[in-house]
Amino acid sequence: MTIQLDLARVSFAADLARHGDQPAVLIEDRVLTYRELANRVDDVAERLGPVRRLAVLAAANDLDSLVAYLAALSGGHPLILVPADKPAALGSILASYDPDVVMRSGTGEPVLEVRREGTAHQLHPELALLLSTSGSTGSPKLVRLSRENLQSNAGAIAEYLDIQPSDRAATTLPMSYCYGLSVINSHLLRGAGLVLTDLSVVDPCFWDLFREQRATTFAAVPYTFELLDRVGFAGMDLPGLRYVTQAGGRLDPSTAHRYRELGQRGGWDLFVMYGQTEATARMAYLPPQLAAENPGTIGIPVPGGAFRIDPVPGLEDGELVYTGPNVMLGYAECPGDLAAGRTSDELRTGDLARRHASGVYEVVGRRSRFVKIVGLRIDLGQVEKILAELGVPAASAGSDRGLVVAVEGDHDAALLGKVLAQKLGLPRGAVELHAVVSFPRLANGKVDYQAVLALARPNPEPEPQPAAPERSPAGPADVRTIFAEALECDDVKDTDTFVSLGGDSLSYVAASVRLEKALGHLPPDWHVTPIGELAPRPRAAGRGRRWFAPLETGILLRAAGIVLIIGTHAQLLHWPGMAHVLFAVAGYNFARFQLNGDRMPRLRRQLRSLGRIIVPSVAFIAVAYVLTDRYGPENLALLNSFVGPETWTTRWDFWFIEMLVYVLISVAALLAIPWAARAESRFPFAFALGLTAVGLLTRFEILNPPAPNPAPVLWLFALGWAVARARNLPRRLAVSAIAVLTVPSFFGDPYRDATILAGILLLTWLPAVPVLSCLHQLLGVLAASSLYAYVTHWLVYPGLAPVSPALAVAASLAAGVAYWALSMRAMGMAGRWVTAFRTRSASSRTPASPNTAVPA
Structure with a gap:
């Protein structure tokens, strides 16, 4: 066991006495030499015992905490550091890791709470220290650092800062924070002094102590410079100051330049540094002599370290990757991980960076600090x-x-x-x-x-909508009338079906809601059932009005989707994700209404349906183009995704329409190919899954489509298609599994991803949802007009939202309903005119019979 402890000891902590009577710790009322500090450390190490075990220290910037920290490292005991002023963090660690010893500051010596003799853990020989990553203090996920990590990074920092035994560093950062701890480690390694304090830089007593103890340096994060400005740092007399270090985030270049100039006048340097807990604190530094020509950069790797930049699909800049002896062993999330050896040979920083010709590196963004909003x-x-x-x-x-x-x-x-x-x-x-x-x-x-x-405003409860009057069931003649009016056709026979008459996802909503009212129910596969077989369901004797009745899930999702989309845009509520749910609904309806019959009639039906989307959309965009300066010619051609601006502007307002049109054109073109049509007809579910797999190549950025924005949607459309083809339990389970595996992390926002996943699962498992009967007609109108409301709301809500978001939403929905009704009437009239024209043309081409009089 003694051999194991010797191997696990950290040198700079175990060899304190070699610096003799050099000042080690300077506090308000006394100075401790390295020899005295070593004696205190040895005493606590002896109390920790000869058996290597797991310890936790509730650390503060005081002498007891420093002694306990060094005792654990010199004795070879793996140590978890938590802040003393966060009891919840300590409680979380105790519950997650069950340490053998708990250490706290006392009244002159550390207090040790021995929870057991010996250890309950398997501890890897190299394991020395465990720290929470920045911002996750108290989290059970810890960074495992080895004695080599600590020793090598302390040495690298001491080398590039040229730390001398005469230096004295004031502890301006918490000891439990990796940056603050690195200041301690690097100065102890060189026999330099620590001006140990927990005073803030805004406290005048801090600067009194700084001057009295002749401190030469202090560490700062970007926020520290704001505090320094408040206390008049520029006018302070600090004759002993040799340099200031900065890390903990990007420092504004203008602030860095101002403090460098201040340092030049005052005779001290500013070292901008870069690091992460996973690299035992420091990975790069910017030498002062390179700062003027390379403002805003992180500089060069620390001694012994190296960088490379790996490409990131879809981004101009790549991810910064670091290698060096200070790269952590890996993460720990449970006690079992403490026995693990090295699982990380390099550190993927998560930062996007570029390398300048001079050899310095610049961090330009955080990979995780990107979000997608309406695909941007x-x-x-x-x-x-x-x-x-x-x-x-x-x-x-x-x-x-x-x-x-x-x-x-x-x-x-x-x-x-x-x-x-x-x-x-x-x-x-x-x-x-x-x-x-x-x-x-x-x-x-x-x-x-x-x-x-957490400052985000909570979503208000949706306002109740007015009830629609209920009509009593009607007879078969009314069913033919419903189809004729919904599909704008005159000749409707009992042998026709909704699909054979050219029904699509735009017309099925109005037809289905009216049909449910007329029949008292909505039969399964009604859209492919001959009209003559759609009979009313007799009402049970004595049964009164039904308060709840099933409404097709697709209709409910379309109605809810457009309300939530417009409500989110008008800032009435915040519920993103519904636009992408509607892509799944579009695929679901495409499979139901556009894939029946022979190949060429089916293609004509698909093109007609596509025209019912394109014509009213482009017509409204043309009006908006004339009346405002928000849109350009590329919007009229629905080509903004290809030739429009890369940055998000108002010209991206119609991204949903463009993406829907692109997808529908693509699948129509695919199914126009004979072998593809045969494959879909013979293997409908497998074909849908294959299309989903192709879509997932864009979802995971394995393939990047030529359109720069927005996020890929083909896979959602195809997944909805697969839902429509999942007619049995195994297939529904398969579709659900694909959704569960692919939707989460699509946007990186659990709420948005959950909305998309919930919508797909609802579509998969619940063909209908019980809804108040009085709301069916209203929801049907909203669903039927959803596309039109989406197109028109861009010109309606902006002017009303500042006055009343609720009014903006209501007006946008009303405008959509009005434009839907107008478009349906106009397209119906156009359809009848085309039919009449074809009839007259056919008649004019028919040869005259012998008995027909022909003008001379």
Whole structure:
């Protein structure tokens, strides 16, 4: 066991005494030499015992915590560090890892709570320290660091900072934070002094102590510089200051430049650094001599480390990958992971970066700080930069439901929201701003983005809709009338079906709702059932009015979808994801109504259905193009996705229509190929799954379509198609499994992904949903007019939303219903005119009979 402890010891902690009487710890009332510090550390290490075991330390910036930390490292005991002022974090670690020893600060020496003799854990020989990643303090997910990690990174930092025994570092950051801990490690390695304090830089006592103890350096995060400005740092007399280090996030280049100039005048340097807990703190630094020519960069790798940049599909910049002896062993999420060896040989930082010709690296964004809103990839860091250029400090938490931005100070959040929405090309309802006195921050000084996200306004309950009057069931003649009116055709026979008459997803809603009213029920496969077989269901004797009746799930999803889409855009509520649910519904309806019959009649029916989408959409876009400056010729051609602007502007308003048209044209063209039509007819479910697999290539960015935006939707359309073909339990289970495996993480927002997944599962397992009977007609009208409401609402809600979001939604829906009714009438008249014209043409081409008089 002694051999094991010797092998696990961290050198800079075990060899403190070699620095002799050099000052090690400087506090308000005394100075401890390295020899004295080593004696205290040895005493606590002896109390920890000869058996290597798991310890946890509730650490503060005080002497007891420092001694306990060094005792664990010198004794070879793996140590979990948690902040002393976060009892919940300690409780979480105790519950998750059941450490053998708990250590806390006492009144002159550390307090050890020995929970058992010996250890209950298997501990890897290299394991030395376990830290939470930034912002996840108390999380059971910990970073496993080895003694080599600690020793090598402390050495690298000491080398590039040229730390001397005469240096004295003030502890401006928490010891439980990896950056603050690296200051301790690197100075102890070189025999330098620690001015140990938990005072803030805004406290005048801190600067008194700094001067009294002749401190030479302190560490800062970006927020620290805001505090330094408040306390008049530029005018302070700090004769001993040699350099300031900065990490913990990107420092604004103008702030960095200002402090570099201040340092030049004051005789000290500014070292901008870059790191992560997973790399034991530091991966890169920017030498002061390179700073002027390379502002905003992270510099070069630390000694012993190296970078490379791996491509990221769909992005111009690649991901920064680091290798070096300070890369963690891996993560731990449970006690069993403590026995694991190295599982990570490199660190994928998650940061997007580029390498300059001079050899320095620049981080340009965070891969996880991108969200997709209406298909557009939004860089949350860029959001903050846009507002910063306007002189507004901002913290953008964002999600795929929309942006949630906190702006610091007294600003007009409503006005800024409009400006930001215009610059990003997003619907106003997707941008939510909140003016705050100061940003919420974590213990390490970083912005608490989860707290910013929590500022989002809750979704209000939807307002109840007025009931529609109920009609009594009618006879077979009324069924023919329903089909004739819904499909704008005059000759309807009992042998016809909805599909044979040219019914599609646009007309089936109105037909199905009226049919359910007329028959008292909606038979399965009604759309392919001959009209003569659609008979009313007799009402049971004595049975009164039904309060609830089943409504087709597809109709309900279309009605709810358009309300939620417009409501989200008008900022009445926040419920994203329904547009993508409607793509699955579109595929579901395509399979039901567009895949019956022979190949060529089916193709003609598909083209007619496509025309019923394109004609009214383009007609309205043409009106909008003439009346406003929001759209361009590419919108009229539905080609904005190919030739429109890369950045999101109002010209992307009709992305849903464009994507739907592209998908419908593609599948119609595919099914026009004889072998494809035969394959679909012979293997309908397998064909749908194959199309889903092709779509998933774009969903996972294995293949990138030529259109730059928005997010791929073919796989959702195909998945809805597969739902329609899943006629038995195994197939429904298969479709559900595909949805469960592919939908989550599509947007990275669990709420949005959950909406899409729930919509697909509802479509799969519930062909109809019980809904208040009085709402059927209203929901049917909303569903039938959903496409038209989507097209028209872009010109309706913007002017009304600032006055009343509810009014904006109601007016948008009403405009959609009106345009739907007008379009149906116009297309019906056009259809009858074309039929009459063809009839006259056919008659004129018919040869005259012998008894027919012919003019001379």
